[in-house]
Amino acid sequence: MSKQWADSTDGSFKRQVSSFQEVISPSHPIYKPAKNRYWLYVSLACPWAHRTLITRALKGLTAVIGVSVVHWHLDSEGWRFLTADQATRERADKDASYYEPAGGITTATLDYSNPQAKVANNSARMFVDSTFDPNEQFERLSQLYLKTDPNYRARYTVPVLWDTQTQTIVSNESAQIIRTLNSGVFDEFADPGTEPIELVPKNLEREIDEINAWVYDNINNGVYKAGFAEKADIYEKEVANVFEHLDKAEKILKDRHEALVEKHGKNNITDILDDYFLAGNQLTEADVRLYPTIARFDPVYVQHFKCNLTTIRDGYPYISLWLRNLYWGNDAFRLTTDFNHIKLHYTRSHTRLNPLGITPLGPRPDILQL
Known part of the structure; x- marks a missing residue:
C-alpha cells in the first residue's frame, strides 16, 4: 500500500500485482517451517497487512513469527522504520514483551486526538510511531526488496514475509501469506494454549x-x-x-x-x-x-x-x-x-487528497460498543 495514485491514463486506480509469492512448506526446497526463522514487516494502517497480523494472532504464532511495524507516515521514499540504539536492541532481545506488547501484537497507545499531542509526521517515538528492524537494521522497507532483488523496480509494499535465514522475501502477497499461516505448517510451534482454528475448512x-x-x-x-x-x-x-x-x-x-x-x-x-x-x-x-x-x-x-x-x-x-x-x-x-x-x-x-494534513477527530468512538 505504498502507491497513492492511478497507474493508468484514464484516471482509474490500478493495484500492483505482488512480485514475490513463495510458500513455506516441508516440501519446499528453501522455505521450510521453523520457529523464529520468519518475520513479518507490516503497517498498522494498511488493511492488507492487517489481515496477516490477525491471522498470526488467531493461529497462536506471535512467539513464532516476529513483527516489525513501519512508521505510519508514508513519505516520498516509501515506508520507513525508526532506528534503535544498541541498548534498545539488547533490551528487545532479552525481553520479548518490551518489543511486542499485548501478547506479541504490536500496538500504539498515543491518543493523537488530544490537541496537546501535536503529532508531527516525522515523530520518532519508538514502539508508538514505529518499531525498528532487528534483522537487517534497515531504515527503509525498500532495502528488504533490493536485498532480495537488486533489480527490483516496482513499489515497496507491505506486508512482507521475510526469511531471516536466506535474507530474502518469501512473499509480499497478503492473501498468500494468510493461507500459509493458516496451512498448519507452523502449528507445532504455536503458543501453548492456542485454541485450534481452521480458517478455511x-x-x-x-x-x-x-x-x-x-x-x-x-x-x-x-x-x-x-x-x-x-x-x-x-x-x-x-x-x-x-x-x-x-x-x-x-x-x-x-x-x-x-x-x-x-x-x-x-x-x-x-x-x-x-x-x-x-x-x-x-x-x-x-x-x-x-x-x-x-x-x-x-x-x-x-x-x-x-x-x-x-x-x-x-x-x-x-x-x-x-x-x-x-x-x-x-x-x-x-x-x-x-x-x-x-x-x-x-x-x-495522501497529500493530494488532504493537502493540509489535518486529521479529523471523529467519529467517536472509532468502534461502537457491543
Whole structure:
C-alpha cells in the first residue's frame, strides 16, 4: 500500500500485482517451517497487512513469527522504520514483551486526538510511531526488496514475509501469506494454549473463495478505486459499486442473524454472536479479509475516500453488529486495530487528497460498543 495514485491514463486506480509469492512448506526446497526463522514487516494502517497480523494472532504464532511495524507516515521514499540504539536492541532481545506488547501484537497507545499531542509526521517515538528492524537494521522497507532483488523496480509494499535465514522475501502477497499461516505448517510451534482454528475448512472453502473474490474487488479494493479516482464519473461509478456490495454483505449477515435467532431464540444473544460470521457458523478467512476494510470505513473511508453515501454504523446494522462482535469479542481483531496509525497514515500521507494534513477527530468512538 505504498502507491497513492492511478497507474493508468484514464484516471482509474490500478493495484500492483505482488512480485514475490513463495510458500513455506516441508516440501519446499528453501522455505521450510521453523520457529523464529520468519518475520513479518507490516503497517498498522494498511488493511492488507492487517489481515496477516490477525491471522498470526488467531493461529497462536506471535512467539513464532516476529513483527516489525513501519512508521505510519508514508513519505516520498516509501515506508520507513525508526532506528534503535544498541541498548534498545539488547533490551528487545532479552525481553520479548518490551518489543511486542499485548501478547506479541504490536500496538500504539498515543491518543493523537488530544490537541496537546501535536503529532508531527516525522515523530520518532519508538514502539508508538514505529518499531525498528532487528534483522537487517534497515531504515527503509525498500532495502528488504533490493536485498532480495537488486533489480527490483516496482513499489515497496507491505506486508512482507521475510526469511531471516536466506535474507530474502518469501512473499509480499497478503492473501498468500494468510493461507500459509493458516496451512498448519507452523502449528507445532504455536503458543501453548492456542485454541485450534481452521480458517478455511474444506466444507466451506468454495463459499469462502466466492465471498473473498467479490469482497476483494468491490469492497477491499473498491474503496481505493473510489478514493483515488481522478475523474468524477469514475469516482461516482466506483463509490456506487462499493455500496452495492456492502448491501450484498449486509444481506448475507441479515440472513445469518435471522437464522441464528430462529435457532437460539432472540434473547440468547451470546449464542447468536458466537455463531455470527460470514461463511457458515464459524470464524473463517472471509471474516478476516473483510474486517480490516469495515473497521476503517467510518473513521477514514467515509471522509477521506469520499465513500459517504452512509456510514456502517448508521446504514448497515448487521455489518455493524458483525464488526463490533469481532472487535470487542476477539483480541486478535481488537489488539491489531490501531486507529491512531490508521487515521494519521491516510490523512498525512495522501497529500493530494488532504493537502493540509489535518486529521479529523471523529467519529467517536472509532468502534461502537457491543
